[in-house]
Amino acid sequence: MPRKLPHIRQSVMEVILLALCILLACSVQGFLTRANLLNVLRNVSMQGIIAFGMTAAIIAGEIDLSVGSAVAFAGCVTAWVTQFGMERCHMPPVAAVVVGMACALALGSCVGALTGYLRSRFRVPTFIATLAWLTVLKGASELITNGFPLTPFPDWFNFLGGGYWMGVPFPAILFLITFVIVHIVMHKTAFGRSVYAVGGNVEAARLSGLDVGGIKIRVMAIVGFCSALAGILQAAQIMSGSATTAQGWELDVISAVIIGGTSLLGGAGSVRGTLIGLVFLGVLVNGMTLMNVNEYWQHVVRGGLILTAVLINMAPGKQSGGRTETA
Amino acid sequence: MNRLRPSLFALTVVACITLFGCRSPKQSATSTGAPKKRIAGIIFQEDQYFRLVLFGMRDAAKKNNVELLEGNSNNKPEKEAELVNTYASQGVDAIILSPLSAKGSVAALKPAADKGITIIAANTPIEGNFHKAYIESNAFNLGEQTGKKARAYIEQKMGGKATIAILAFKSLIPEQSDARTNGFKEQIQGMPGVKIVAEQDAWLPEQAVKKAGDILTAHPEIDLIWSANEGGTIGSVMAVKNAGKAGKIAVFGTDSSEQLVGFLKAPDGILQAITSQKPVDVGRTAVEFALKAMKGEPVEKHVAMTGICLSRDDPAGIAAFEKQLKEWMSNG
Numbered sequence: 001m002p003r004k005l006p007h008i009r010q011s012v013m014e015v016i017l018l019a020l021c022i023l024l025a026c027s028v029q030g031f032l033t034r035a036n037l038l039n040v041l042r043n044v045s046m047q048g049i050i051a052f053g054m055t056a057a058i059i060a061g062e063i064d065l066s067v068g069s070a071v072a073f074a075g076c077v078t079a080w081v082t083q084f085g086m087e088r089c090h091m092p093p094v095a096a097v098v099v100g101m102a103c104a105l106a107l108g109s110c111v112g113a114l115t116g117y118l119r120s121r122f123r124v125p126t127f128i129a130t131l132a133w134l135t136v137l138k139g140a141s142e143l144i145t146n147g148f149p150l151t152p153f154p155d156w157f158n159f160l161g162g163g164y165w166m167g168v169p170f171p172a173i174l175f176l177i178t179f180v181i182v183h184i185v186m187h188k189t190a191f192g193r194s195v196y197a198v199g200g201n202v203e204a205a206r207l208s209g210l211d212v213g214g215i216k217i218r219v220m221a222i223v224g225f226c227s228a229l230a231g232i233l234q235a236a237q238i239m240s241g242s243a244t245t246a247q248g249w250e251l252d253v254i255s256a257v258i259i260g261g262t263s264l265l266g267g268a269g270s271v272r273g274t275l276i277g278l279v280f281l282g283v284l285v286n287g288m289t290l291m292n293v294n295e296y297w298q299h300v301v302r303g304g305l306i307l308t309a310v311l312i313n314m315a316p317g318k319q320s321g322g323r324t325e326t327a
Numbered sequence: 328m329n330r331l332r333p334s335l336f337a338l339t340v341v342a343c344i345t346l347f348g349c350r351s352p353k354q355s356a357t358s359t360g361a362p363k364k365r366i367a368g369i370i371f372q373e374d375q376y377f378r379l380v381l382f383g384m385r386d387a388a389k390k391n392n393v394e395l396l397e398g399n400s401n402n403k404p405e406k407e408a409e410l411v412n413t414y415a416s417q418g419v420d421a422i423i424l425s426p427l428s429a430k431g432s433v434a435a436l437k438p439a440a441d442k443g444i445t446i447i448a449a450n451t452p453i454e455g456n457f458h459k460a461y462i463e464s465n466a467f468n469l470g471e472q473t474g475k476k477a478r479a480y481i482e483q484k485m486g487g488k489a490t491i492a493i494l495a496f497k498s499l500i501p502e503q504s505d506a507r508t509n510g511f512k513e514q515i516q517g518m519p520g521v522k523i524v525a526e527q528d529a530w531l532p533e534q535a536v537k538k539a540g541d542i543l544t545a546h547p548e549i550d551l552i553w554s555a556n557e558g559g560t561i562g563s564v565m566a567v568k569n570a571g572k573a574g575k576i577a578v579f580g581t582d583s584s585e586q587l588v589g590f591l592k593a594p595d596g597i598l599q600a601i602t603s604q605k606p607v608d609v610g611r612t613a614v615e616f617a618l619k620a621m622k623g624e625p626v627e628k629h630v631a632m633t634g635i636c637l638s639r640d641d642p643a644g645i646a647a648f649e650k651q652l653k654e655w656m657s658n659g
Binding site: 028029030033035036039042043046142146147148149151158162163169234237238239240242243244245246247285286289290292295296299 | 373375497524528531532533537538540542546547561565584586656
């Protein structure tokens with residue numbers, strides 16, 4: 001059974017977020033408008049899609065530090081395959097883009113699955129393996145783009161990253177769909193319960209007959225898939241595949257997950273918490289931009305508030321979770 | 328045996344990568360055995376600008392029959408020192424470096440200069456007098472040229488009135504960012520109907536598209552954005568597009584890329600003008616100056632290259648630049 005956080009602590013972050021929103025609504029003109037709130041949602045959507053996958057990985061007691069490079073890699077692969085398909089194979093743009101996206105998603109998932117395999121088969125900690133992937137994928141992106149941004153995309157491709165569907169930014173729709181899917185998978189399925197069990201006590205999970213290795217492989221593949229999806233949306237938003245995008249995203253994503261109450265020790269946390277953490281970070285950045293706060297101060301305030309939020313979030317009880325043994 | 332498996336697996340992977348990497352044509356090209364002068368070219372990041380700087384260095388090295396050793400400090404001072412030490416111990420004749428810090432990089436470079444190695448600083452400055460030359464893009468001029476175009480646009484098409492947002496990179500490289508921004512501001516200052524309502528940092532496209540989107544929400548009255556670099560310009564254009572304000576907000580930018588050239592030609596009319604640097608010329612000049620200095624010939628101590636302004640109203644200029652850029656990219 002998933003170990004749920006105490007109800008009171010689950011609500012603390014929501015209260016902090018609400019307080020922040022009230023503060024900004026009272027002090028910043030234009031904050032509480034439909035356009036701005038949708039803007040916040042779009043701004044957090046790409047990192048958010050990864051954060052939901054990352055939540056599952058962290059609950060399983062693992063981590064993925066390569067998501068920033070994986071985003072850039074997916075964008076570059078999509079761009080490269082699209083360009084290759086259109087120029088060399090004379091494919092129609094739609095087909096070339098679809099093949100490009102499929103390749104990016106497949107490669108992203110495979111990289112994640114391989115990390116999980118290395119974890120379960122050779123006991124290579126995901127911390128180390130994904131640190132290696134971080135540089136491998138960055139280098140691979142530079143190799144396939146030759147250091148220059150690739151811009152083969154047809155105009156309609158921008159819809160995926162910058163378009164609207166029924167007045168809502170399209171990435172935000174995918175973000176919400178991803179949230180619902182991962183939430184259901186983590187809380188309503190046997191697989192989700194297994195992820196909590198593996199992250200809580202891997203030895204107990206193994207003794208109870210769970211396929212620990214298989215679960216870790218699947219969880220890491222999910223993060224890889226989410227990163228690739230975000231990479232495609234990112235490429236669509238800026239209409240190019242570039243090796244220099246998404247640098248440092250891993251820290252933002254992990255921050256959102258931790259702010260949302262997920263234990264770095266594994267076994268505890270929720271996708272809903274991550275959603276709150278993401279929105280908190282998004283509102284914070286948006287609010288400071290609207291107030292035209294000096295960039296240097298933005299870094300200080302952001303870091304300070306993240307630390308404060310985590311401390312308050314953890315105050316009612318000691319963070320639960322923790323594994324007794326590693327796979 | 329089980330314990331050996333991870334090591335064998337890792338070794339196999341590393342061996343495969345090494346073998347694959349060793350197929351690089353650049354390495355075989357330099358192993359001709361002919362006695363050549365050797366110059367080390369050290370950049371600090373792998374982006375389009377530095378790729379073109381390297382292209383310029385390679386081009387000049389090839390023309391002058393010089394062996395070029397390429398390094399990238401990856402924005403890490405310790406890696407920069409390590410590269411300089413390695414090249415110095417290999418006995419290179421010159422080191423062309425884009426220093427990470429005007430003060431901090433002195434400690435690594437000075438001992439190399441003391442050994443008689445010719446030092447050229449490219450793109451970013453270095454303190455002291457041990458280097459033979461410093462070659463850079465004139466940052467103030469980059470902002471100034473676009474500023475002139477923006478001023479003309481405001482006067483001719485906006486009735487002399489504009490509400491402006493600025494995206495810069497002050498928290499990344501303060502001196503360069505401020506110089507470009509001041510160059511732009513100088514051109515629009517004194518215009519009574521012009522005011523700057525937002526000034527933020529965002530130098531990567533994905534960062535800038537969010538930041539510009541937020542700014543446009545906070546200040547719906549904005550009708551002109553200027554960005555201090557390529558990423559900021561791309562993000563600003565995409566943010567205007569996403570907000571459905573094409574034709575209502577004009578974007579002016581800095582730097583160049585295939586994508587920005589495409590924006591200048593796009594019928595949406597968002598991007599109006601950019602000022603490009605001349606990275607290839609910076610690289611070429613650095614190598615040529617190093618060779619001259621090695622021969623004892625005099626070289627200019629400081630070269631600040633002005634940019635090339637590309638404007639929507641000059642399609643011929645855009646076409647010529649695009650042709651050149653594609654040629655560099657295919658060879659770079």
